[in-house]
Amino acid sequence: MPTRIKNHLLFLIAKSTQKTLAHHIEFLHTENQVLRELLPKKPNLSAEQKQRLIKAGTPLGADLKRLIGIVCYSTFLRWMAGT
Numbered sequence: 001m002p003t004r005i006k007n008h009l010l011f012l013i014a015k016s017t018q019k020t021l022a023h024h025i026e027f028l029h030t031e032n033q034v035l036r037e038l039l040p041k042k043p044n045l046s047a048e049q050k051q052r053l054i055k056a057g058t059p060l061g062a063d064l065k066r067l068i069g070i071v072c073y074s075t076f077l078r079w080m081a082g083t
Helices: 003-038 047-067 073-081
Strands: none
Touching: 047 073
């Protein structure tokens, strides 16, 4: 199979995968919003839960501002600072 055709097929697969992943993320985002509506306004998280969120959220950097919903971004930053 010529390289050009292989590259085209790989591009189509990657595009399809990105589209599928985007749909998965959108669903999970919506599901999280619905679940947050059922929670108290100020959840009482354990130290272990905070650490899990810090571990998952830190690699996102400032993008986390648009995603975080369980607490304020400033609260997350305080957790990271250890206060």
